[in-house]
Amino acid sequence: MQIRSWLRAGLLAAAAGVALHAGSAQAQQGSLVMYCGVQEEWCRAMSIAFEKETGIKVAMTRKSAGEIYAQLKAESSNPRGDIWWGGTGDPHLQAAEEGLTTEYESPMNKDLNDWAISQWKAAKKRTIGIYAGALGFGYNTELIKQKGVPEPKCWADLLNAKLKDDVQVADPNSSGTAYNLLATVVQLMGEDKGFDYLKALHKNVSQYTKSGAAPAKAASLGETAVGIVFVHDAVVFAVQGDPIKPVAPCEGTGYEIGSMSIVKGARNLDNAKKFYDWALTPAAQALAAPAKSYQVPSNKNAPIPAQAPKMSEMKLIDYDFVKYGSSAERTRLLAKWDKEVKALPK
Numbered sequence: 001m002q003i004r005s006w007l008r009a010g011l012l013a014a015a016a017g018v019a020l021h022a023g024s025a026q027a028q029q030g031s032l033v034m035y036c037g038v039q040e041e042w043c044r045a046m047s048i049a050f051e052k053e054t055g056i057k058v059a060m061t062r063k064s065a066g067e068i069y070a071q072l073k074a075e076s077s078n079p080r081g082d083i084w085w086g087g088t089g090d091p092h093l094q095a096a097e098e099g100l101t102t103e104y105e106s107p108m109n110k111d112l113n114d115w116a117i118s119q120w121k122a123a124k125k126r127t128i129g130i131y132a133g134a135l136g137f138g139y140n141t142e143l144i145k146q147k148g149v150p151e152p153k154c155w156a157d158l159l160n161a162k163l164k165d166d167v168q169v170a171d172p173n174s175s176g177t178a179y180n181l182l183a184t185v186v187q188l189m190g191e192d193k194g195f196d197y198l199k200a201l202h203k204n205v206s207q208y209t210k211s212g213a214a215p216a217k218a219a220s221l222g223e224t225a226v227g228i229v230f231v232h233d234a235v236v237f238a239v240q241g242d243p244i245k246p247v248a249p250c251e252g253t254g255y256e257i258g259s260m261s262i263v264k265g266a267r268n269l270d271n272a273k274k275f276y277d278w279a280l281t282p283a284a285q286a287l288a289a290p291a292k293s294y295q296v297p298s299n300k301n302a303p304i305p306a307q308a309p310k311m312s313e314m315k316l317i318d319y320d321f322v323k324y325g326s327s328a329e330r331t332r333l334l335a336k337w338d339k340e341v342k343a344l345p346k
Contacts, residue, residue: 030057030270031056031057031268031271032050032057032059032268032275033059033083033267034058034081034082034083034085035063035071035081035083035084035085035263036062037062037064037065037068037085037086037087037176037258038062038086038087038258039213039292039293040062042086042287042288042292044291045287045290045291046085046279046287049284049287050278050279050284053278054274056271061081064087064170064174064175064176064177064210064212065086065088065175065177065212066091066173066175067210068087069092069095072263076264076265079266080267082263082266082269082271082272083261084101084261084263085130085260085275086130086131086258086259086260088176088177088179088180088259089119089127089176089256089257089258090176090180090256092119092259092325093119093122093259093322094325094327095127096123096124097123100264101261101263101264102126102262102265102266103125104125104126104276105125106273106277106280107277108277108299109128111301112129112298112300113129113298113299113300115132115257115298116298117129118321119321122322123259123261126262127259127261128280128298129257129258129259129298130258130285130298131257131258131285131298132257132258133231133296134230134253134255134314135228135230135253135256136228136248136253137158137226137227137228137229137246137247138219138226138227138233138234138244138246138247139151139152139219139226139227139247140222140224140225140244141243142243143166143225147163147166147225149162149225152226153247154249154250155197155249158201158204159197159200159201159204163226164204165204165205166206166224166225167201167204167205167225168206168207168208168214168218168219168228169181169208169209169227169229170209170210170211170212170214171342172333173338175210175212177212177213179333179334181228183319183324183333184254185197186324187317187324188251188252195340198337198341202342202346203346212233213229214227215227215228215229216234219234219237220237220242220243221242230256230295231247232246232309234246235294235307235308236293239292239294248314252316254316262276280298280299282301282302285302286303289305294307294308295308296308296311
């Protein structure tokens with residue numbers, strides 16, 4: 001899949017300067033159960049704005065993408081959620097393949113970047129791209145200096161013995177970010193060498209967190225020297241003045257297409273479709289930056305946050321979303337990681 005070229009074209013096509021439209025629609029009765037896979041602040045901003053605009057009461061739950069996927073699977077015989085908004089695309093694609101989400105074609109599709117539509121086509125209309133972000137890491141500049149470690153610029157630099165127990169990354173079973181790392185390393189280095197890298201990295205990992213963004217916060221607070229995260233998650237703390245430097249690794253890196261899906265069997269299907277359409281508008285996507293989320297939006301007319309990492313300048317791999325978002329491949333890789341990496345002694 002030529003997603004890399006689609007992404008670059010989409011980035012060039014995106015335009016800034018669209019303001020939030022004022023006012024709210026007439027109040028409508030009804031409710032919506034939203035499972036949200038991004039940071040709490042952005043989840044809250046989206047649910048509050050939608051509720052204010054439509055009068056539809058939103059019950060929002062925030063979890064990591066892997067956790068939401070597991071919840072949809074557990075609830076498949078009696079669905080409780082209506083819309084799954086945000087989180088890395090791989091588990092969205094797996095949920096689509098397993099029939100946990102439903103087909104939908106939004107009238108907003110015509111305004112989206114090609115990489116967002118490619119996600120929709122790959123999922124047979126069961127998920128769509130809402131933002132994009134590159135994988136990398138953030139390091140605490142003060143701790144790195146104290147340790148006498150050269151500033152890390154590459155994946156290989158994270159294997160430095162001086163970083164023992166001073167790297168954090170999430171667990172790929174619960175985190176879409178960490179699964180993206182697993183799939184990225186395998187694609188970048190080949191499976192054997194990729195797993196050799198992850199085994200070596202394990203020696204330096206102090207803990208595998210539940211949330212993908214948590215290692216960035218830990219690095220910003222000086223609780224760890226390095227946090228492996230999406231680059232935009234490290235940018236959040238750099239922008240607020242913390243001693244953290246975001247890095248897109250020199251060897252190349254993967255990226256996510258954050259996605260949105262309607263739950264199959266949703267009890268509030270009409271409201272889920274209303275949210276889906278609304279979430280693809282420039283006004284809704286412009287809520288990201290004020291909520292300190294700096295991903296690249298999928299709507300061509302949505303403003304790109306000034307702080308957003310310049311993905312067009314990064315060395316991105318041709319990430320195979322179809323293969324690594326498939327149920328069989330994701331299940332296989334996670335089982336192999338559990339057995340060959342996580343189970344290793346420190």
